[in-house]
Amino acid sequence: MTDPRPAEVRWAEPGDAAAVADRIAAELAKPGPKRIAVPGGSTPVKVFALLADRALDWSGVTLCLTDDRQVPDDHPASNYGKLVAALGDSGVTVERLVEGAAVAPFDLVWLGMGEDGHVASLFPHMHALIRPGPAVIATTPVPLPSEAPFPRLTLNRRALKATAEIILVITGATKKQLVERVLGGADTYPVSDFLRGFGPPVTIYWSA
Numbered sequence: 001m002t003d004p005r006p007a008e009v010r011w012a013e014p015g016d017a018a019a020v021a022d023r024i025a026a027e028l029a030k031p032g033p034k035r036i037a038v039p040g041g042s043t044p045v046k047v048f049a050l051l052a053d054r055a056l057d058w059s060g061v062t063l064c065l066t067d068d069r070q071v072p073d074d075h076p077a078s079n080y081g082k083l084v085a086a087l088g089d090s091g092v093t094v095e096r097l098v099e100g101a102a103v104a105p106f107d108l109v110w111l112g113m114g115e116d117g118h119v120a121s122l123f124p125h126m127h128a129l130i131r132p133g134p135a136v137i138a139t140t141p142v143p144l145p146s147e148a149p150f151p152r153l154t155l156n157r158r159a160l161k162a163t164a165e166i167i168l169v170i171t172g173a174t175k176k177q178l179v180e181r182v183l184g185g186a187d188t189y190p191v192s193d194f195l196r197g198f199g200p201p202v203t204i205y206w207s208a
């Protein structure tokens, strides 16, 4: 059930990888089991390394990817492979994306964003061959994104919003300028719905 309120958006200060690691550690410190969705791509790698270096209790924590490329786990483009390599020995449970599966709500969703404003594998201006599902959809963007030219599995918008809070972690001036355009009213990007639509609060972590 999407939050019936317009998303409240704030900028974290600082917004660097250490601050993101602190936010994840704060979630782990809360009592009870936790479900956290994490993105793929390159930005998370630094945060995962920081988290792996900390003495955190990952028991009772389930990590699920927001999206993945449809490649074998040992393929360099596999988000699942990268996540397990970084945190697989921590005692965390890593939940696979399964096409057509339903997905339980999250306590925290961490979104990455491309320079085109895509989040997870929800791309703009692309014809996508989509096989719909209640939460996990298979999508083949056309054209395939140059940075990772593979068919995808991705949580859909409703699943990405089924959480108490969203953190959007971005780096570089280009992505910051795009987010500022969205906050100023640009509604044509996939990220726009998360920042200007109805849904959970969003905290933006930005670093140069």
Ligand code: 6PG
Binding pocket: 039, 040, 041, 042, 043, 044, 066, 067, 068, 069, 079, 111, 112, 113, 114, 118, 119, 120, 121, 148
């Ligand atoms: C993926 C990600 C994707 C990513 C953005 C940003 O599988 O590629 O889930 O949505 O978060 O493309 O990627 P970078 O962090 O590499 O810029």
